[in-house]
Amino acid sequence: MVTRSNPRSTVAVSITDRRPRTEPIFEIQFRMCMPAYHALMPAIRIVHRSPLDPAEAWRRLTDWERHGAQVPLTRTIIDTAPPTHVGTVFTARTGVGRITFDDPMEVVVWRPPSAASGGGSAGLVRLVKRGRVVRGWAEIEVRPRAAGGTEVHWREELRLRGLGRPFDPLVAAAGRFLFGRALARLLRP
Template sequence: MPVIRISRRTALPAEEAWLRLTDWERHGAPVPLTRTVITTAPPTRVGTRFTARTGVAGVTFDDPMEVTLWRPPSADAPGLVRLEKHGRAVRGWAEIGVHPLPAGGADVRWHEELRLAGFPRLFDPVVAAAGRRLFGHVIDTLLRDGSRSRGGRAGRDF
C-alpha cells in the first residue's frame, strides 16, 4: 500500500489554512479534468461524503470519500480530518492535520495510504511519488489561492 506524506508551512493562521484545505469542492480544481461533487448537506462533519470525479467524454474515474474524523484547530490544539476512500478503483484513507505554530502560521501535514485496483505492489514507489506530486500541488494551490484569502503563502516539502 503506497504511503504518501507531505508537509507544508504556511503564513496563514491555522484556522484559515483549515478552511481552505477542507473546502472539498475546491480540491478538484488543481487536478486536470477533475471536479469534486459533495453528496451531503453542509456543514462538513463526520459523515460528510464527496466524490472526486476525473474524466472526459463519459469516461470517468470516481474517488468517493467520507469524513470519519472532524476536529477543527483551536488556538492551542491542532486540527485533524480523516477521510476514508470507498471507491472500486481507489481504497484507503487520508488525514490532513493543521498545526498552529507559536510564532504564527501553521504546519500542514497530509498523510495518505491508498490502494489502486489492478496495480501490483511493485508499482507502490511510483504511485507514492505521483501522489506526493499531485497532492502537494493541491495543497499548495488551496493554501495560495483560497477563496477566503487573507494572504499567506505555501512552503515546500521539508
C-alpha cells in the same frame, strides 16, 4: 527442525515418517504474519508550512470543491448537506468525457482547530476512500506554529485497483506530486 523467519512470515519445517512417534518427523507449518492492510499501500507524506493562521488554513483545506479545482481533470461532488461533519460524503470524479472514475470519500474524523489557548490547537480530518478503483485513507492535520502560521501534515495511503505492489513507488511519487501541488495552491496567500 528448520525455521526461517523474517518480519512478515515464519516458516517451520520438520520431517516425519509413518512409524509411530511422539514427535512428527515431517510437518510443514506456515504462519504468515501479514502486516495490516494499510501497510501494503503506498504511503504519501507531505509537510507544508504556510503563513496562514490555522483557522484559515483549515477552512481552505476542508473546502472539498476547491480540491477538485486543484487536481487536473477532477471535480468534486458533495453528497451531503453542509457543513462538513463526521459522515460527510463527497466524490472526486476524474476523467475526460465518458472515461472517468470516482473516488468516493467519507469523513470519519472531524476535529477543527480551536482558537483557545492563544495560538490555537491542531485540527485533524480523516477521510476513508471507499471507491471501486481507489481505496485507502487520507488525513490532513493543521498545526499552529510557535513563530506564527501553520504547519500542515498530509498523510495518505491508497491502493489503485488493478495495480499491484510493483507500481507502489510510482503511485506514491505521483501522489506526492499531485497532492503537494494541490496543497501549495490551496494555501497560497
